[in-house]
Amino acid sequence: MSNEYEISKQNRVRQLREKATYDKEAVHAILDSALLASVGFVQDGQAVVVPMLFGREGETVFLHGARKARVIRLLEETVTACMNVTHVDALVYARSAFNSSMNYRSATLFGTPRLVENPEDKLHALRVITECTMPGRWDELREPLENEVKKTGIIALDIESASAKVSSGMPDDEDADYEIPVWAGILPLESAFRTLESDDQLIDGVTASEAVRAMQNKRL
Amino acid sequence: MSNEYEISKQNRVRQLREKATYDKEAVHAILDSALLASVGFVQDGQAVVVPMLFGREGETVFLHGARKARVIRLLEETVTACMNVTHVDALVYARSAFNSSMNYRSATLFGTPRLVENPEDKLHALRVITECTMPGRWDELREPLENEVKKTGIIALDIESASAKVSSGMPDDEDADYEIPVWAGILPLESAFRTLESDDQLIDGVTASEAVRAMQNKRL
Numbered sequence: 001m002s003n004e005y006e007i008s009k010q011n012r013v014r015q016l017r018e019k020a021t022y023d024k025e026a027v028h029a030i031l032d033s034a035l036l037a038s039v040g041f042v043q044d045g046q047a048v049v050v051p052m053l054f055g056r057e058g059e060t061v062f063l064h065g066a067r068k069a070r071v072i073r074l075l076e077e078t079v080t081a082c083m084n085v086t087h088v089d090a091l092v093y094a095r096s097a098f099n100s101s102m103n104y105r106s107a108t109l110f111g112t113p114r115l116v117e118n119p120e121d122k123l124h125a126l127r128v129i130t131e132c133t134m135p136g137r138w139d140e141l142r143e144p145l146e147n148e149v150k151k152t153g154i155i156a157l158d159i160e161s162a163s164a165k166v167s168s169g170m171p172d173d174e175d176a177d178y179e180i181p182v183w184a185g186i187l188p189l190e191s192a193f194r195t196l197e198s199d200d201q202l203i204d205g206v207t208a209s210e211a212v213r214a215m216q217n218k219r220l
Numbered sequence: 221m222s223n224e225y226e227i228s229k230q231n232r233v234r235q236l237r238e239k240a241t242y243d244k245e246a247v248h249a250i251l252d253s254a255l256l257a258s259v260g261f262v263q264d265g266q267a268v269v270v271p272m273l274f275g276r277e278g279e280t281v282f283l284h285g286a287r288k289a290r291v292i293r294l295l296e297e298t299v300t301a302c303m304n305v306t307h308v309d310a311l312v313y314a315r316s317a318f319n320s321s322m323n324y325r326s327a328t329l330f331g332t333p334r335l336v337e338n339p340e341d342k343l344h345a346l347r348v349i350t351e352c353t354m355p356g357r358w359d360e361l362r363e364p365l366e367n368e369v370k371k372t373g374i375i376a377l378d379i380e381s382a383s384a385k386v387s388s389g390m391p392d393d394e395d396a397d398y399e400i401p402v403w404a405g406i407l408p409l410e411s412a413f414r415t416l417e418s419d420d421q422l423i424d425g426v427t428a429s430e431a432v433r434a435m436q437n438k439r440l
Binding site: 014015035036038039040041042045046047048049050051053065066069070078079080081082083084086088091093095096097098100101102104106108110126130133134137138140141142144145148152170171177178179180181182183184185186187188189190191192193194195196197198199200201202203205206207208209212215216220 | 234235255256258259260261262265266267268269270271273285286289290298299300301302303304306308311313315316317318320321322324326328330346350353354357358360361362364365368372390391397398399400401402403404405406407408409410411412413414415416417418419420421422423425426427428429432435436440
């Protein structure tokens with residue numbers, strides 16, 4: 001199996017190509033450190049973008065929503081869906097507005113959505129989504145009820161093509177602009193979990209598990 | 221002028237309607253605290269989602285890219301584009317997988333993109349985008365060169381309809397599940413700027429302005 005996604009019209013990065021990568025591990029790493037994906041589909045000929053929770057397993061991404069939700073119904077009918085995940089890592093203060101920008105990690109993938117209908121497959125997908133978002137949590141919780149599984153719509157998206165674009169480091173200014181006495185550099189943006197806050201209806205003596213506590217202060 | 225966006229088929233929130241708002245100020249606030257928008261358009265009948273820097277002025281959102289970029293060319297030809305911005309504020313650890321979720325602030329808008337071609341209008345839009353992203357920076361920088369403006373493509377998106385969805389607070393569990401001795405609560409996620417890092421090619425003695433320094437530790 002190739003380590004890279006094949007480059008096609010669909011996933012070719014056209015702008016700032018030097019920042020592009022088609023490496024599967026690089027794409028996976030960006031996906032795995034995100035909590036939400038922006039999923040695009042077509043409704044009545046126009047694009048709709050919806051933020052969705054997701055989980056990845058190998059080359060498959062699982063998305064979920066209410067079974068009756070428009071996004072599930074429409075994704076089911078969509079031939080090719082597009083999904084993007086982007087982390088902003090810093091503002092880049094260059095010596096000109098033109099070269100001012102951001103540092104980021106972005107991944108875009110395309111795939112044909114399919115509705116997961118078998119209850120066992122749905123349970124598996126729900127486990128993947130839960131574990132990608134809240135590691136260790138699935139086994140702490142009761143089994144989903146039959147009715148809960150029925151009410152949940154699961155879409156599996158097998159990655160057909162993908163690309164990533166990563167921008168990092170200091171501003172890249174025009175040669176002449178380095179003579180201008182203006183400050184330049186970066187302002188890092190950090191996204192991190194903070195401290196757990198307990199629901200006030202907890203049963204006395206119940207505390208968060210080690211797996212849940214381990215998420216505190218984790219950076220995305 | 222109404223304080224709310226009119227509800228139509230396009231912007232009606234269908235799921236979790238109790239979390240929806242059509243209030244213009246609420247939508248603006250979510251847009252203004254975001255650095256990137258996920259912009260969706262249709263290419264060859266399929267949806268493409270692209271993360272873009274943007275700036276808002278009243279009911280207009282300005283997007284930019286390279287003038288020759290696919291996204292600019294395609295947005296120019298798009299009748300209605302969709303743009304979403306979502307902040308994740310916390311993971312919500314409920315007493316079941318079914319009720320586990322996230323707290324978030326999300327805004328979605330629809331509008332007809334138009335290419336901004338007049339150089340003065342383009343400069344104005346660039347100032348709006350720069351000031352929304354890096355307040356106070358525009359006046360610290362040299363004027364954009366004619367060629368830089370020419371190479372930049374600007375799309376203006378007048379907001380035709382929009383909605384926001386906000387989820388906050390503690391888990392909302394099934395009545396029976398409150399008897400289960402499992403921890404529940406939230407894990408806040410914080411996105412904040414950190415400390416400025418200077419480019420190592422600065423002219424001796426040049427330091428960051430007050431406006432730039434004021435961005436440090438700012439939370440999104």
